[in-house]
Amino acid sequence: MSLGRFALKRSLQGIGVVWGVVTVVFALRFVTPGSPINAVAPLDASQETRQAIAAELGLDQPLYVQYGQYIFDLLRGDMGFSYIKGQDVATLVFGRLPATVELALAASVVAIVLAIPLGVISATRRNEPVDYGATLLSLGGISTPNFWLGIMLILVFAVEFNIFNTSGRGVTVVDVALSVVGPEPVFGTLLTWLAYITLPAIALGTYFMALITRLTRSGMLDELSKGYVQAARAKGLPQTLIRYKHALRNTLIPVITVLGLQLGTLIGGAVITEAVFSWPGLGSLVIDSINTRDWPTLQGSLIVIGTSFVLVNILVDVVYAYLDPEVITD
Amino acid sequence: MPTDNDDHVDRRTVLKYAGTAGAVGLAGCSGNGGDGGDGSDGSDGEDGMDGGDGSDGEDGSDGGDDTFELGVTMGQMDSGLDPQDHAETNTEIITGQMYEGLLDRDKEGGIIAGLANEWERTDDGSVRFMLRDGVTFHNGDDLTAEDVRFSIRRIVFNDVGIVSPQTNDLGPVSEVTTGDGEVTVSFEGYNPIAFQLFATNGDIMQQSWVEENGTDYINRNANGTGPFRLTEYQSGNVVRYGPNEDYWDGAPAVDELSMSASSESSTRVNQLLAEETDIVTNVPPNEVSRVNSSDVATINSVASARIIFLQMRYDVEPFSSQQFRQAMNHAVDVESIIENVLNGFGNLTAQPTLEGHVGYNPDIDPYPYDPDEAERLVEESGHAGVEITLQTPIGRYLRDVEIAQAAANQIDSLSNVSCELQQREFSSLVQDVTAPNIEDRPHFTLLGWGNAEFDGSQTLTPLLSSEGALTILKNDELDGLLEEAESTRDPDERVDILQEANQLAHDLAPWVFMHQQFSVYGVSSDISWEPRADEFIDPDTATQQ
Numbered sequence: 001m002s003l004g005r006f007a008l009k010r011s012l013q014g015i016g017v018v019w020g021v022v023t024v025v026f027a028l029r030f031v032t033p034g035s036p037i038n039a040v041a042p043l044d045a046s047q048e049t050r051q052a053i054a055a056e057l058g059l060d061q062p063l064y065v066q067y068g069q070y071i072f073d074l075l076r077g078d079m080g081f082s083y084i085k086g087q088d089v090a091t092l093v094f095g096r097l098p099a100t101v102e103l104a105l106a107a108s109v110v111a112i113v114l115a116i117p118l119g120v121i122s123a124t125r126r127n128e129p130v131d132y133g134a135t136l137l138s139l140g141g142i143s144t145p146n147f148w149l150g151i152m153l154i155l156v157f158a159v160e161f162n163i164f165n166t167s168g169r170g171v172t173v174v175d176v177a178l179s180v181v182g183p184e185p186v187f188g189t190l191l192t193w194l195a196y197i198t199l200p201a202i203a204l205g206t207y208f209m210a211l212i213t214r215l216t217r218s219g220m221l222d223e224l225s226k227g228y229v230q231a232a233r234a235k236g237l238p239q240t241l242i243r244y245k246h247a248l249r250n251t252l253i254p255v256i257t258v259l260g261l262q263l264g265t266l267i268g269g270a271v272i273t274e275a276v277f278s279w280p281g282l283g284s285l286v287i288d289s290i291n292t293r294d295w296p297t298l299q300g301s302l303i304v305i306g307t308s309f310v311l312v313n314i315l316v317d318v319v320y321a322y323l324d325p326e327v328i329t330d
Numbered sequence: 331m332p333t334d335n336d337d338h339v340d341r342r343t344v345l346k347y348a349g350t351a352g353a354v355g356l357a358g359c360s361g362n363g364g365d366g367g368d369g370s371d372g373s374d375g376e377d378g379m380d381g382g383d384g385s386d387g388e389d390g391s392d393g394g395d396d397t398f399e400l401g402v403t404m405g406q407m408d409s410g411l412d413p414q415d416h417a418e419t420n421t422e423i424i425t426g427q428m429y430e431g432l433l434d435r436d437k438e439g440g441i442i443a444g445l446a447n448e449w450e451r452t453d454d455g456s457v458r459f460m461l462r463d464g465v466t467f468h469n470g471d472d473l474t475a476e477d478v479r480f481s482i483r484r485i486v487f488n489d490v491g492i493v494s495p496q497t498n499d500l501g502p503v504s505e506v507t508t509g510d511g512e513v514t515v516s517f518e519g520y521n522p523i524a525f526q527l528f529a530t531n532g533d534i535m536q537q538s539w540v541e542e543n544g545t546d547y548i549n550r551n552a553n554g555t556g557p558f559r560l561t562e563y564q565s566g567n568v569v570r571y572g573p574n575e576d577y578w579d580g581a582p583a584v585d586e587l588s589m590s591a592s593s594e595s596s597t598r599v600n601q602l603l604a605e606e607t608d609i610v611t612n613v614p615p616n617e618v619s620r621v622n623s624s625d626v627a628t629i630n631s632v633a634s635a636r637i638i639f640l641q642m643r644y645d646v647e648p649f650s651s652q653q654f655r656q657a658m659n660h661a662v663d664v665e666s667i668i669e670n671v672l673n674g675f676g677n678l679t680a681q682p683t684l685e686g687h688v689g690y691n692p693d694i695d696p697y698p699y700d701p702d703e704a705e706r707l708v709e710e711s712g713h714a715g716v717e718i719t720l721q722t723p724i725g726r727y728l729r730d731v732e733i734a735q736a737a738a739n740q741i742d743s744l745s746n747v748s749c750e751l752q753q754r755e756f757s758s759l760v761q762d763v764t765a766p767n768i769e770d771r772p773h774f775t776l777l778g779w780g781n782a783e784f785d786g787s788q789t790l791t792p793l794l795s796s797e798g799a800l801t802i803l804k805n806d807e808l809d810g811l812l813e814e815a816e817s818t819r820d821p822d823e824r825v826d827i828l829q830e831a832n833q834l835a836h837d838l839a840p841w842v843f844m845h846q847q848f849s850v851y852g853v854s855s856d857i858s859w860e861p862r863a864d865e866f867i868d869p870d871t872a873t874q875q
Contacts (some may be wrong), residue, residue: 031794032756032758033755033757033761034708034755034756034757034759034760034761035757035761038760038761038764040417040495041417041495042417042495042496042498042499043763043764043792043799043800044498044798044799044800045417045495045497045498045759045764045777045799046497046498046799047766049493049495049497049498052488052493052497053493053495055493056492056493073375084410085410085549085565085566086409086410086411086412086415086545086546086548086549087549087550088546089547092565092566095565096566100736151594151596151597154596154600155600156596158604159600159603159604162604165604166588166597166600166601166604166606167592167597167600167601167606167607167608168568168569169475173615212591244544273651275593275594276590276594276597277597278343278590278591278593278597280564280566280567284566284593285566287593288406288407288566288593291406291593292409293757294409313813
């Protein structure tokens with residue numbers, strides 16, 4: 001099979017998965033107790049008012065009609081109308097997506113910047129205090145719930161020391177980029193951006209950081225024991241060169257795969273972090289929609305999260321296949 | 331947020347500007363004291379801009395100016411800006427800064443003039459409102475009687491644009507007619523609480539503006555007559571307002587108002603303590619001391635118009651027995667719950683109507699906590715040894731689960747009753763509580779009811795009359811009293827009837843009467859602001875300290 005055919009096959013499978021996601025998400029509304037009408041109508045609304053609202057929302061139609069209509073609308077790019085917010089779901093969801101992607105990327109940066117050096121150091125100084133420290137740190141990172149970590153970070157760095165903002169989103173990364181050419185002071189804009197994004201990025205990235213540290217450490221140990229490293233040592237190449245040029249490069253291949261896959265997880269996992277930091281992304285929107293029983297928005301958000309997960313997966317698969325053609329024949 | 335120089339804000343600001351060119355940076359700092367506004371909303375895009383932008387320099391240059399910026403952080407944002415197409419408090423708070431009704435309320439709930447400066451009943455029982463002169467919408471157009479007629483009809487008649495969830499809020503309106511600067515609203519039958527209803531509901535919109543714009547536009551923009559005008563709307567994130575300089579009652583003191591939300595109560599409290607916002611809602615009792623012990627904010631609470639109770643369905647055993655229901659009232663130690671679970675933020679109740687509301691009966695005493703009496707009454711009712719389950723929503727009312735746990739434990743500790751607790755997600759509980767047939771409703775439930783009209787009938791009728799949308803009781807005597815109250819034209823006589831109804835409700839004990847909930851706000855020490863009993867937030871009454 002050629003790479004092109006492989007990509008096509010994975011894409012078709014991906015479409016199947018997305019369709020599955022859409023269907024499950026649609027079905028959720030009907031297996032979840034509580035009617036959306038209760039979110040719109042006051043508690044003491046008369047039955048007539050309830051029925052009128054149901055009719056207005058199209059909830060009085062049979063299930064298959066609603067499902068068919070929903071799929072049909074989705075194919076036209078229409079994700080429905082939020083009766084709670086009085087707005088198009090697509091506008092709402094895609095308006096929030098950039099904030100989440102920005103946070104997920106920032107969290108990845110935090111994770112990578114810390115994790116890879118930590119992993120390398122702890123592998124090269126195995127069983128030394130540095131290694132134990134890194135192990136402890138990653139163990140802590142994996143076992144700390146990120147909402148708790150978020151609250152603690154806010155308490156210490158925002159409330160107590162007043163270094164960062166407690167919550168919300170300041171300027172966007174786009175504003176920072178624009179300030180390079182625009183009238184705003186670059187440094188000021190950058191600092192404002194950092195004041196808002198640092199804590200949520202740390203809270204969200206910690207688990208990820210811990211994971212990558214462990215992965216880098218074991219990968220590195222593995223590589224360092226291989227023959228080519230021995231040979232290089234025997235040839236008298238400097239340790240730094242062996243470690244950082246040869247061994248690290250090979251270690252990073254699986255790490256990058258995991259990074260790609262985890263990006264999808266980060267977007268989905270941002271839900272709780274966003275709630276703690278009132279970060280105006282997709283995660284907050286999901287929580288809001290659950291609280292207000294805003295089904296169209298919830299469905300739209302979940303579909304976008306699910307689809308981005310699938311997309312990232314396909315992309316990683318294809319890149320992996322490109323790097324390692326054996327995957328295709330398997 | 332006020333401009334007073336403030337250590338914390340300055341410190342952060344300094345950090346933000348640490349690397350910028352000295353002069354600009356310094357200018358930014360001093361101006362930014364005011365820029366507390368920077369944080370004042372905590373969640374916006376613009377303030378960040380403000381952090382970075384040149385205008386800060388400007389801010390700085392007029393450092394120490396008296397720009398009064400105020401931030402409010404609630405638990406949840408609005409559901410669109412259409413003031414007539416929602417039925418919840420957060421949206422009401424956000425749209426209520428820009429829209430207003432014919433009548434209004436003062437902080438205690440008393441009726442005061444709004445867009446109408448005079449109001450009266452006509453001979454046939456209709457109500458007539460004389461509109462205030464010189465009121466303009468934010469787009470500059472004059473308010474007309476036609477606009478008022480259109481607005482009322484848009485709320486009550488489904489064929490005028492939307493199916494409004496507020497359909498029932500103005501009473502059974504049959505027609506709205508206009509005269510010269512006046513509007514007359516007629517009802518099907520006599521409506522004794524018309525003015526109470528209009529003081530709480532019925533925001534006025536401009537007819538031509540509504541007709542020219544689609545739903546989506548109306549939900550993102552605003553054109554009201556209120557004290558604030560919309561300057562920026564970021565759905566679900568932040569809403570910003572500027573003062574309406576042409577407001578009929580004079581422009582508010584606040585120069586820039588922003589409203590945002592954090593669903594996490596600890597985040598709200600942290601925003602307040604980090605001085606990023608000025609008013610936060612629903613501070614949980616366990617955070618109260620943290621706020622009070624800080625030197626930047628205090629707790630300000632008010633008894634709200636919401637009553638919490640445990641309702642018992644009259645038609646199922648063991649709750650069909652009046653003695654058993656009374657026993658439950660004796661079994662629960664509400665005073666200790668208020669003290670220990672709510673840190674004192676609650677008032678004991680003995681009847682469905684709250685103190686200060688029309689029809690409150692001051693002569694009724696709460697059922698005393700008396701487990702022995704409770705056990706005796708249970709024996710007498712013939713239901714000794716019964717097992718019951720209390721259902722409670724999770725997180726809907728202040729500490730609802732903890733309150734229910736305490737109550738269920740106290741009932742369970744009676745020797746002849748065992749009581750379990752079942753926690754329910756609110757909206758699924760609502761589904762059951764509002765089931766069309768009483769047979770489908772839960773037997774024993776913790777519930778709360780907000781009565782924004784401050785009139786006893788607005789609790790008694792929907793919750794305890796046979797035809798009430800949420801009723802769990804059927805009692806001919808109570809029905810008779812409520813019907814009588816509804817048709818009585820003499821207000822004093824009506825109060826007497828409602829008081830009698832409350833006495834009867836106390837004796838029938840369809841509820842375990844719990845408490846009146848408090849609205850607990852955290853308020854920055856930089857401002858002076860008093861909360862209102864009806865859960866509405868009115869920043870136009872705030873002043874700088």
